[in-house]
Amino acid sequence: MAKVGIVMGSDSDMPIMSKAADVLAKLGVEFEMTIISAHREPDVFFEYAKSAESKGFKVIIAGAGKAAHLPGMCAAIFPLPVIGIPMKTSDLGGVDSLYSIVQMPTGIPVATVAINGGANAGILAAKILAASDPELLERLKKYSEDMKEEVEGKAKKLDEIGYKEYLKQM
Numbered sequence: 001m002a003k004v005g006i007v008m009g010s011d012s013d014m015p016i017m018s019k020a021a022d023v024l025a026k027l028g029v030e031f032e033m034t035i036i037s038a039h040r041e042p043d044v045f046f047e048y049a050k051s052a053e054s055k056g057f058k059v060i061i062a063g064a065g066k067a068a069h070l071p072g073m074c075a076a077i078f079p080l081p082v083i084g085i086p087m088k089t090s091d092l093g094g095v096d097s098l099y100s101i102v103q104m105p106t107g108i109p110v111a112t113v114a115i116n117g118g119a120n121a122g123i124l125a126a127k128i129l130a131a132s133d134p135e136l137l138e139r140l141k142k143y144s145e146d147m148k149e150e151v152e153g154k155a156k157k158l159d160e161i162g163y164k165e166y167l168k169q170m
Helices: 012-026 042-051 067-075 096-100 118-130 132-168
Strands: 004-008 029-037 059-064 082-086
Touching: 004 067, 012 029, 012 059, 012 067, 012 082, 012 118, 029 042, 059 067, 059 096, 059 118, 067 082, 067 096, 082 096, 082 118, 118 132
Parallel strands: 004 029, 004 059, 059 082
Antiparallel strands: none
16 A cells, blocks of 8 residues: 555656655665646546545645646645745746745645755655654665665765766766
């Protein structure tokens, strides 16, 4: 049974939303991904949000651009945590999406990550689930340790070959 629902309003959001899916897959977290427009198919959206809990979702990650109603509407219906990913837009660079998602009314919170912050949304969803899953918590600790070792390796390489050669290899 799925643990995290990943929903986006358009397939143009897929490159960002797939980063959340990639992180969840790497951490061994089950998820289900779909495309639903809250504006163009409200009946489908309402059924998705109303049935998410019975499907076993513990967290929903919702990405949206411009008016960005999808995360807030999920939070209005789904009783568990919703993480919003504001999408970068051609009009206002994603600030419109960010403001729309982060400025929810009292009682309808949406945890909001950075504009195009798909990977962080996946990590945050995993951290929420890890509060009651010791095995997932250990995988998250390993993930953090792996990131630390990756940075240390890059620093060591920079020290060894110098910045000009490092830039050539990037």
